[in-house]
Structures are given as structure tokens and as C-alpha cells.
Amino acid sequence: MTRATDEWKQALASRCLSGRDMGRSSEGGAVPTPTLERLSTYLRYLLELDQLGVETVRSAEIEAHTGISAAQFRKDLSYFGEFGKPGIGYYVSDLRRRIATILKLDREQLVLLVGAGNLGSALVAFPGWEQYRLRIAAVFDNNVAKIGRPLWDLEILDIEHIVAVNRELRAGMGMIAVPAASAQAAADGLIRAGVRAILNFAPATIRAEPTVWVRNVSFIQEMAVLSYCLGSDGGCGC
Amino acid sequence: MTRATDEWKQALASRCLSGRDMGRSSEGGAVPTPTLERLSTYLRYLLELDQLGVETVRSAEIEAHTGISAAQFRKDLSYFGEFGKPGIGYYVSDLRRRIATILKLDREQLVLLVGAGNLGSALVAFPGWEQYRLRIAAVFDNNVAKIGRPLWDLEILDIEHIVAVNRELRAGMGMIAVPAASAQAAADGLIRAGVRAILNFAPATIRAEPTVWVRNVSFIQEMAVLSYCLGSDGGCGC
């Protein structure tokens, strides 16, 4: 058995896994992680309302449509300033814009994708990126049979060239859509290329320096939680 | 603007979104949701160790390889009983088996998938299901151009037939991999078919009775959180 070095323990602990670290609001206070996660849900609903031409929205309506309580919504916003008018509510397009700015989604953010398999293909084809001003700028793989081939409107690039490619692109974010066994190598490549935030879809734990943010999406873990809930008629932890 | 009925508010609140509801351990106590989520991470690591032929593992090693603290690991297990031997650690294959049983992954669990697009295709092709004893038993779509065609080793079925099909299969879980606009209809179909737990990949809020468990996987929300973290050199909430 390998034992963790203190370095690696520290690296893990200081990132996303412990839930201990906080964001900073514009006023310097700490922003809870769940607040950041919910901001994106508010943004989704506000984009919907904006497209429908709705002008104002009240916190009670946010609760009705997202399931997040009105009090929670107002508390979440309070980390970043004042957004509404008592007696009226919130101006949809103003709030949408301000939340987008908080999340740095008011400018285009480039994303590198590692893994041109089925999941990678689905990620590139996902139609929602544009609305959030995220753009997958390049796709990489280590499979010579795939390199050079197209993946939708992108050409699959050699993972060996990731550093050189991103010297041009300067993407700040990356996604890992490779098998678990290759996930760490993919992360290392992204980090060498200058990526500072990584979304990992592989069922594997990624090691990275504390300056690199890593979040994990594991649908198999989600299904495991739901499996536990099966059979319980209420009061399940999910 | 539509206002939420109390019914619908209640339905939302009593499911997964608030984090208020708890699971129940075998001893009747409440199990925190984060504990259930971590159990699946432990299981993943234990499956790895088991395949490597490792016989015992200590909580400090769990911490080193998963980033979840040793104290947290022991606390999580304590909701379900005693699993280890002081001075020794845990027997890998025993612990693996017992965690699988807690998560009801000691038997095959059937899953219905709605949506035979790129994401649905990637989900069917995902090689990890078998290890968790999850099996996608049928795929449904409402697109006549797709119905009847194969998706890997499955035939894409008409969503209209979902109730009849699941009268045979008796799957308890479902996954939604359709555009946001169709997500609620997909959920309604799954629920009519008798599914009790749903994993929703669409960026949409699903309404369901409190007896149906819903969890959401939203990679765009994950990317939004990471986007917020960009630029902060440390102390980001993710």
C-alpha cells in the first residue's frame, strides 16, 4: 500500500473535497460553496424569464420554480450586495447580468476538453454552453486513431500538444472525460497547459496543487445514493 | 408569472433540494446526505483495492487516496455499525461487500433511460455500471426517427410504451437525458412507469411527489462554480 505524503494530503484537503474552503464576496467575506452552486440555478431561471420577456421576479417565485427557499435566495444574494427593491422584487435582466458577472460568465470563458470518447462527444454537442458564455475551444485525446479526426466542429488534437495549443488559446478551464485510469494524466496535462479549474467526470480522485480547483461529476455516485433511497418511502438522505 | 401551488412547493421541499431530509441507518438514526455520497467514493476505492488483492486498509489510507478525512470515514461508517478492527483496520472485501449492501448495490438494479441523444448514448456506453451492479435495461425516446433503431446493444423504444415495458422490467430507477424543455415530461413518464428514483441530467427543475427521489447532475452548474473560482488564488468556495 502506498501511504499519502503530507504534501498530497495537503493538496487534497485544500481543494474542493472538504467543503472547508470558502469563496470571497466582493466585500471580502467568505461565500459558502452551496451559495455558489445555487447562483447558477438562479441564473438558469433568470435566463428563462428574460427570454420570456418577464421584467420583475420576487423571491417567492424563485422558490416556486427552483425549490430553493426565498430566504435562502435572499441570503445568497446578500453576500454580493443589494439586488432588489422592497415591495417590488428584482429586475430580471439586471439580476441576470449581475449574477453572470459574479460567476465571471459575463465574458467568454474557454474550456479545454480531454477525452474524445462518447462522453466527450456529448459534452461538445451540448447546446447549453453558449448561453453561459462557455466555449469548448479544443479537444484532446491520446488515441492515434482519433487524433486528426473531427469531433463535431472541432479537430481532435494530440494530448502531447496541449501545452503548445493552450499557449495560443489561454483557456482557464478544463474537463476530463477519459477512463478513470487516465484521469490523473489528463489532469496533469491540463495543469501543465495552464488550466486553473478542472471538472472531472472520471470516477477517480484527482491530485493537484492547491492553486488548481477541481470539481467532480460522478453520475455513478449519484445513482448509488438514489439506490440507497429506493425502498424508503420518505425521509431518505438525497 | 405563475405562482407555485402549496402542493408543488411541498413536493419540491420534501425532496433532495433542501438537504433537510435524512436517510435512516439500519439502527433507525438519520444518515446525513453527504455521508451517503461519500459511501460511494469509499466503495470505488475498495473495489480498486479488492482487485489489487489488498487485504486490509486503514482509515488513514482512505484519507490519503480519497481526500476524505480518516475521522470522517470512521464517522460515516458508524451510522451503520462496526466495520473494522482496532489496531488492524478494515478487511477490504468485507467492507466492500457491506457498503455495497448498504447502498443496495449487492443486487442488480435496473435503470430506465429517457433520451437517446449524445448524452444518452454516452451513458449506455459507460463501462462502469456493471461494477456497481447497475444496468440500463431500456432506452426511450419520443423521436420517431430514433425509435426502433439500436443504441449499442439496446433498441430505442417509444416513450409512449414506457409503462407497458416497465410492467415487465420493474426497474426502480430512471435517468433523464433529454433537453430541458422535455425533462418534466420524461420525469412524468418514468414516474407513471413506477420508477421511484430519478437522476436528471437536464438543466431544469423536476417536479415530483415527495415519494419520488430526484437528484440532479448539472455539469454547466459545476462549470459555473469553477468559473467563479478562476482568478482566486486560494480560498475559493469549491
Next chain:
DNA sequence: TAGATTGTTAATCGATTAACAATC
């Protein structure tokens, strides 16, 4: 003005951590 809804505070609730007695 009267009614409605915000922003914020304090109270509650729940999860994580640290420490250590029990025990292999």
C-alpha cells in the same frame, strides 16, 4: 398612505473535526 417584499439579524439546525477510551 397601505401593502408588499427586501436585506439582515439572531436562532436553529446539522455536519465536521478532534480527542481519546476501548480493543485488537
Next chain:
DNA sequence: TAGATTGTTAATCGATTAACAATC
């Protein structure tokens, strides 16, 4: 036995909720 590691308790920490004064 001595050393190691568990299971559990109590303390800490953080997030959610409820209530209400401020204000449109």
C-alpha cells in the same frame, strides 16, 4: 505486553431558517 487503530463522544464550525425592521 506495547503499539496501532478503531468507534464514539463532545466541541467546533458552518449553513439554513425564521422573523422583522427598513423601504419601495
